[in-house]
Amino acid sequence: MELVLALAIGVLGGGGVWLLLRPRTFQVIMGLSLLSYAVNLFIFCVGGLRRGADPVLRTGAALTDYADPLPQALVLTAIVIGFATTALFLVVLLASRGLTGSDHVDGKDGAP
Amino acid sequence: MLHDIVPLALLCLPFAGGVLAWRLRRRQAATWLAIGVAALALALALAVRPWLVDGAVLRTVVPWLPSLGLDLVLRVDGLAWLFLLLICGIGLLVAVYARYYMPAEDPLGRFYGLLLAFMGAMVGVVTAGNVVQLAFFWELTSLLSFLLIGYWNQGASAREGARTALIVTAGGGLCLFAGVLLLGHIAGSYDLEVILAAGAAIRASALYTPMLVLVALGALTKSAQFPFHFWLPQAMSAPTPVSAFLHSATMVKAGVFLLLRLWPVLAGTEAWFWIIGGAGLASLLLGAAAAVFQQDLKAVLAYSTISHLGLITMLLGLGSALGAVAAIFHIVNHATFKASLFMAAGAVDHETGTRDLRRLGGLRRVMPITATLALVASAAMAGVPLLNGFLSKEMFFAATLSTHRGVAIDVLVAGLAVLASMFSVIYSLRFAVGVFLGRPRGALPRTPHEPPRWMRLPIGLLVLACVLVGVLPVRVIGPTLDLAAGAVLGTALPAFDLAVWHGFTTPLLMSALAFAGGCAAWAGLRGWFARRETLPLLGRFGAQRLYERVLALVTSSLPHALEPAYSGRRLQPQLLLIVLAAALAAGLAMYGTPMRFGLRASAVDPAFALLWLLGAICVVGAVRLAKFHRLAALVLVGGVGLVSCVSFVWLSAPDLAATQLLVEAVTTIVILLGLRWLPKRVAGLSPDPALARWRRYRDGVVAVGAGLGLAALAYAAMLHPVADSASNFYLEKALSEGGGRNVVNVILVDFRGFDTLGEITVLAIVALSVFALLRRFRPAVESVGAPMQQRLQAATREDGYDAGRADYLRIPGLIVQLMAPVIVLFGVHLFLRGHDLPGGGFAAGITVSVALVLLYMARGARWVETRLKVAPLRWIGLGLLLALATGLGSLAFGHPFLSSHSRHVTLPLVGELPLASALLFDLGVFGVVVGATSLMLVALAHQSLRRARPLPDADAEGG
Known part of the structure; x- marks a missing residue:
């Protein structure tokens, strides 16, 4: 399980970085999205993977029966903030497109 | 004296x-x-x-x-x-x-x-x-x-x-x-x-x-x-x-x-x-x-x-x-x-x-x-x-x-x-x-x-x-x-x-x-x-x-020399620097401590592996298609989001799964709204193929390195035995001191309430920035006209009846109109159960704003705004004030900022409710999320409406 998730994080992160370095706005946004999935999963997995553990307190269960709540709380806010930054970035890029007439973010215009 | x-x-x-x-x-x-x-x-x-x-x-x-x-x-x-x-x-x-x-x-x-x-x-x-x-x-x-x-x-x-x-x-x-x-x-x-x-x-x-x-x-x-x-x-x-x-x-x-x-x-x-x-x-x-x-x-x-x-x-x-x-x-x-x-x-x-x-x-x-x-x-x-x-x-x-x-x-x-x-x-x-x-x-x-x-x-x-x-x-x-x-x-x-x-x-x-x-x-x-x-x-x-020389150097020459290299026109070198700096920081942190895999990995579940194989295919597809096929790439990225959502369910994190699912929907809508304003792309040759090829090789190396590093790091982190962490404290005290059974939610609104207050403030600021940026936004000329689909629809009608205007999404519109109250009700449900079961202010807020956005999409901005007064700014303001007032309220009782008090009460019809003062705080979170999300979405959706006024042939309800 761990290996699968680690590879998944790697693929997400690598793809995200690749897109991040592409010269056009849309690619950068997609890259950021992929990268934020990777980071969210990474933070989440730091607490260890638990299958079938209780997410909610139950009378008579031991501490070890529960999934680690702390990374979950961190990731939950990260997801919401991630959405906000994506939206902000999108709008910034739209504004820059409106200003420069191009969706290039590498300072080069015109080339397809 | x-x-x-x-x-x-x-x-x-x-x-x-x-x-x-x-x-x-x-x-x-x-x-x-x-x-x-x-x-x-x-x-x-x-x-x-x-x-x-x-x-x-x-x-x-x-x-x-x-x-x-x-x-x-x-x-x-x-x-x-x-x-x-x-x-x-x-x-x-x-x-x-x-x-x-x-x-x-x-x-x-x-x-x-x-x-x-x-x-x-x-x-x-x-x-x-x-x-x-x-x-x-x-x-x-x-x-x-x-x-x-x-x-x-x-x-x-x-x-x-x-x-x-x-x-x-x-x-x-x-x-x-x-x-x-x-x-x-x-x-x-x-x-x-x-x-x-x-x-x-x-x-x-x-x-x-x-x-x-x-x-x-x-x-x-x-x-x-x-x-x-x-x-x-x-x-x-x-x-x-x-x-x-x-x-x-x-x-x-x-x-x-x-x-x-x-x-x-x-x-x-x-x-x-x-x-x-x-x-x-x-x-x-x-x-x-x-x-x-x-x-x-x-x-x-x-x-x-x-x-x-x-x-x-x-x-x-x-x-x-x-x-x-x-x-x-x-x-x-x-x-x-x-x-x-x-x-x-x-x-x-x-x-x-x-x-x-x-x-x-x-x-x-x-x-x-x-x-x-x-x-x-x-x-x-x-x-x-x-x-x-x-x-x-x-x-x-x-x-x-x-x-x-x-x-x-x-x-x-x-x-x-x-x-x-x-x-x-x-x-x-x-x-x-x-x-x-x-x-x-x-x-x-x-x-x-x-x-x-x-x-x-x-x-x-x-x-x-x-x-x-x-x-x-x-x-x-x-x-x-x-x-x-x-x-x-x-x-x-x-x-x-x-x-x-x-x-x-x-x-x-x-x-x-x-x-x-x-x-x-x-x-x-x-x-x-x-x-x-x-x-x-x-x-x-x-x-x-x-002194004058130094002043001239610092305020004029140096900025002028550095500006071309680091100005906003060239994002890529800066992003590359950030990625490399992150890699360097990770390398420095790990220098001298060999990676150890302390625990034995659990058995691989074939279904889970298959799930992520699908995810990986989506990633690769999105990476390849992002250049010329934006919609396809967006759909594939959404697929990745769903896969990670399923993983959260799999790995005992229902709260995350719910939030991820909802956010996924809203993010996709936001980007779809933005897609309309991006220029068309046609395949063609780069003016300098050698340079482009070199750049691809370089970025490829960086990306593969980042991916491998992340994978190794994640693997090591997962197999690292967790020592006595703060989580045990939260698990022990959530019910007795926070009055809730959903520990994640109790952490968010009670134990770490101050952090959450900061986060919703950030969210509010981002929403306002988006709003402010879009007020001055002027789209490029070629994307101002009605979308191709609407033009085609209008053209196929021989009697000249403009179907694009009158019948646009009529059936989905009706369905959404009927479903919207149900979705809002579901949001309220998520909110009320948040303290004890998966749910909470974040998820509920996004749910309600999804209902709103669906209405906007299916019925058009004018239709919605003549029937519904949303006032997202007021939602944000009231939410922030409520969260702050809840925090300050505890001061009035002689407790530190954001202390919470909890009691379970039984209401007729509804049943037992966990009524903590944290619930009020969560209500504030809910308000900010609803306000911020709808403010961003509505601001984006309004763009086509604003531009439509001077151009009579443009679509008025295309959102």
Whole structure:
């Protein structure tokens, strides 16, 4: 399980970085999205993977029966903030497109 | 009790008066207020005197942050009292003088407001009983002096002078701040009392030298000492009352005050002698020499001030007790004669309209009283017997003679002291004789006559003080000097004699030599002095030019050089740098700690592997298609999001899964809305294929490296045994203290509520930024028309009926319209169960905004807005207020900010509800999320609506 998730994080992160370095706005946004999935999963997995553990307190269960709540709380806010930054970035890029007439973010215009 | 209140009143009074004066529109009212406040402050300062007998120190402590050792401590001892007298006394005279000096049309409210505030800041500096507090008021004086120097901000020279003064003195103030932090660190407390008692330990500390350098930088910049002197002549574009107050009596004296304040702690070492003494000697000599060659009345005074402050600094640098006494004495004397000289120069300027020494002459005939006063004050500056300047100069010579650091240095110091003294005789002669005696030299811009009586009175009082101190030193200044010197030196006061006549001594000989030499040089070379603008050979010491170069480099050349490389037009290199920096940081963190995989990996579930195989395919597809097929790439990224959502369910995190699913939907909608405004892309060749190929290889390597690194790191992290983490605490206390069974939600709204408050604030700010950015957004021309699909729909109808407008998404629209209340209800459900079951404010908020956005998409913005008033800004505002009020509510019950209280209540029909005060907080979160999300979505959706108005063929409801 761990290996699968680690590879998944790697693929997400690598793809995200690749897109991040592409010269056009849309690619950068997609890259950021992929990268934020990777980071969210990474933070989440730091607490260890638990299958079938209780997410909610139950009378008579031991501490070890529960999934680690702390990374979950961190990731939950990260997801919401991630959405906000994506939206902000999108709008910034739209504004820059409106200003420069191009969706290039590498300072080069015109080339397809 | 009373002695606690008086210093506090003394500190607060000028600030209160300043704020009040600022508001006054009438010249008369502002003047009387300023004079009244200054007089009252002087009276309060005088009232402190009886408490200061026998080395007693007044201390007023107002606790502020006792746990950090930071309290507001006011400490008045002899030294502080002497400065209080100078500040309030000269402040009062300046306030009177300014009334007649400043142009009649100026309402003066702002001027007196700043002047009083400056007075308060100076009082704060000298009464500070805590070094951090001292540094604070120190910076406040820099800031207020900036505003005062630039008071006539129409003039370029005033603005420039003010800026230079601010950069130099505030920069020095920052050094001082670092210095006092070090000092406090060494002494173990920021309290001045403790620091003054720890002198030996501080001088022995390894940090002594860096600390001394930092403190000296603060003091030397403030007192305009070489090589930071150049701001003072530039600051002469200030109104003359400001110069009289700031540049003779108070602000420039703050530097030497600091050196005196810390003299018992810092003085006496080699480093102290060379740094302080060296800077003082250089300023003494160069300032005096430069003053000789100035052609502007105020510039002469400015350079002479540099020189006299150099004298004081050098006396302190000598490290002898006699030097310290002489320094205190000269501070008082210099303040009195220099303030009167500035005021006299102001009177001349005011009456004649010029300050040029070459045009002025023979003013004795038209303004005899001012001339007499100025002549006496200049004589005091030159050190003529029976005036105060003479006495302190004698003490200065005596102090230079009594230090012993090897014959060469002794002779050099004494000789240079005589030379500087000679220069001061020359510039005093140029100032006094050239302007007031002799014959008039041609026409002046204005016909001069005697200035008003109230302008002469302050000058007269100050000159009177010069004479009184000069004739009856023991009577007039003796006790005060004893008091101030006692505060610095403790009980071990050196033997000093304030008598006017000591017999034929070496200092007298030195005085006579300087006097004779100065008179002879003036008589012989006066023509040469008048022809020059700057010092021969040394120019303006070079420091000014260096400062200008550095300033030009930092504010212009360097930014211009760096801008092309790092400006907003080139995002990629910066992103690459960030990625590489992240990799470097990770490498550094892991350097030396080999990766260990401590636990055994659990068995691979084939379904899970298959799930992520699908995910990986989506990633690769999205990466490949993002360039030309944006919609497909977006769909694939959404697929990745779903896969990670399923993983969260799989791995016991239902809260995350719910939130991820909802956010996924909203993100996709946002990007879809944005897609409309991006330009079309067609496949084609890059103009430089080789470069493009190289870039792809480079990025490929970086991306693969990042991916591998992340995977390895994640694997290691997952197999690392988790030690006793904070999670156990949260699990144990969630129900008993947070009153909820959903630990994740309890963490968010209760245990870490403060973090969440910060996060929703960020969310609100982002939403507002998006809104603000889009208000000015103008899309590119080619994407303004109706989308292709709508155009096609309209074109296929032969009867010309515009289906795109009327039937657009009619059936989905109906469904969404019916479903919207259900979705909102589901959101409320998620919210209410959030404390005990997966759900909560975040998820609920997004759910509700999804309902809203679906309506917008299916029915169009106009339809929705005629039927529904959303007001996202109000949601955000109310949400933030509610969250904040919940937090503050706990304060009312005596608990810390954001403490929560919980109780389960049973409501009819609904059943048992976990009603914690955290629920209210969660409601705030809910409000902010609803507001922020819908604000962003609606703002984006509105773009097509806004552009549609001027173009009749564009779609009005396409959202």
